Structure formats: structure tokens, C-alpha cells
């Protein structure tokens with residue numbers, strides 16, 4: 538959802554866009570909407586966890602649109618198997634079964650691995666594939682998608698928090714590593730945006746807020762969730778060599794003040 542709006546935003550500025558997703562039909566919906574609005578876009582199926590699949594997508598994109606100069610690494614998300622039921626451990630829960638309450642001790646390696654792979658490896662592998670020709674051409678911009686979790690972990694989601702911290706850390710590492718090749722690497726850290734990933738966590742079916750949703754808004758000085766369009770200004774700034782040519786290795790919060798607020 539967030540990446541859809543980002544793809545539309547760069548297309549509206551005249552960029553030719555390739556939309557990659559695990560689900561080709563989902564990517565095609567976005568690409569065809571961009572074409573309908575007069576832009577140039579292609580869709581490609583791609584699993585960001587399989588290098589061969591990313592290579593295939595790159596070859597198809599270069600054939601259709603030419604070399605890639607901007608990479609947005611947006612695939613990511615959490616998994617219930619990397620999530621605890623409660624915010625803090627209650628020692629009495631240790632006597633309960635994992636069916637009743639999932640404590641830290643019940644988290645399964647597969648759940649943690651899924652979240653780490655999707656967010657971290659799913660950023661690293663596309664970067665290997667798409668930054669190689671950028672490095673040869675001595676130009677390019679990479680924008681990773683981190684999260685508020687990366688600055689301070691959110692309760693209940695240790696795997697997602699740690700994986701996004703890895704994305705932020707990796708953004709800095711890459712910025713240093715790629716600087717001699719003329720590639721800038723930055724990240725956007727969105728605050729809380731209502732999307733399919735978190736709708737059930739933050740809102741009730743009647744449209745009201747869950748306790749977690751209320752808690753988040755209480756810690757967001759702007760007192761609202763973000764809308765995808767809120768990311769566009771930062772995205773275009775980081776994408777533009779003219780506007781941000783000396784900016785690399787940064788992680789920019791777009792969060793209504795969440796990260797600045799100590800809660801009191």
C-alpha cells in the first residue's frame with residue numbers, strides 16, 4: 538500500500554517505474570493505474586528472498602525501461618509467530634499453554650526467521666542485484682523502508698523491531714560502502730500508517746480504535762495516523778540528486794512526532 542503511493546509519486550514526476558511484488562497481479566494493478574494516468578510503468582513478479590527471481594525481474598525491467606537508477610526497498614512486514622500476546626511478561630503466564638498466551642518463550646525460530654528474512658534479507662538481496670549496475674554506472678539512489686521500531690522497539694513485536702533496526706543499520710553501512718561508487722543510500726522510517734498489515738491491530742471492525750491504536754495515537758503528537766501521501770515529500774527529496782545529492786546514510790522519521798515524544 539505504501540509502496541503503491543510511492544510508485545505513483547515518482548511516476549507523476551516523470552520517472553519510468555517498475556513495480557515488483559511477490560504477486561504479479563498486485564504489481565500489475567499499480568502499473569496499469571500509472572499507465573492510465575499517462576505514466577510509463579511495467580509490473581514484474583519478484584520474490585525478494587530469491588536472488589534468481591530478482592535477477593529475472595532486473596533483466597525484464599532493463600529490457601523494457603533501461604537501467605535502474607532508483608531502488609526503493611519496500612517489501613516487509615511482521616508475522617504473528619514473531620509476536621508475544623502481552624506487552625510485558627507476567628510470571629504467572631509461564632504456567633499457561635501457548636494456545637492461551639504466547640510468551641517470549643513460545644516464539645518459534647521459524648516465525649523469527651520469516652520476519653528477519655523478509656525485512657533484512659529482502660532489502661539486502663535486491664540491493665545486490667540492482668546496485669551492481671548502478672555501481673558500474675557510478676550513480677544511483679537507494680531508499681530503504683525502516684520503521685519507528687528501529688529507534689526504540691515496540692512491545693510485542695521483537696522480531697520486527699530487531700529486523701527494522703537491522704535495516705537502519707544496514708542503510709548506514711551501505712551508504713559508507715557505496716559512496717565511492719556514487720550511490721546514495723537512505724531510509725525512510727514511517728510512523729503509523731493504516732494499511733492491510735496493521736488495520737486489524739489498530740482499528741476495530743466498527744472503525745473505532747483498538748487499545749493498541751489508542752496507545753499509538755496518544756504517543757503521536759500529531760494525533761493521527763499517517764496517510765501514504767505523507768511519505769511522498771521525503772521520498773522525492775531523497776530520490777532527487779539535485780535536492781539531496783549530499784545526503785546519504787540517513788534514516789528519516791515521517792511519524793507525526795512519535796519518535797521525538799518521550800510520552801510525558
Ligand SMILES: NC(=O)c1ccc[n+]([C@@H]2O[C@H](COP(=O)([O-])OP(=O)(O)OC[C@H]3O[C@@H](n4cnc5c(N)ncnc54)[C@H](O)[C@@H]3O)[C@@H](O)[C@H]2O)c1
Pocket residue numbers: 538539540557558559560563583584585586610611612613614615655659682683684685726727728729730731732733734735
Ligand atoms: N504500515 C505502516 O504503518 C508501516 C510503518 C513502518 C514501516 N512500514 C513498512 O513499509 C513497507 C510497506 O508496508 P505496507 O504497510 O505498505 O504493507 P503492504 O503489505 O501493503 O506491502 C508489502 C508488500 O510486500 C509484498 N511482499 C511480501 N513478501 C514479499 C516477497 N517475499 N517478495 C516480494 N514482495 C513481497 C507484499 O505482497 C505487499 O504487496 C514495509 O517494509 C513495512 O514494514 C509500514
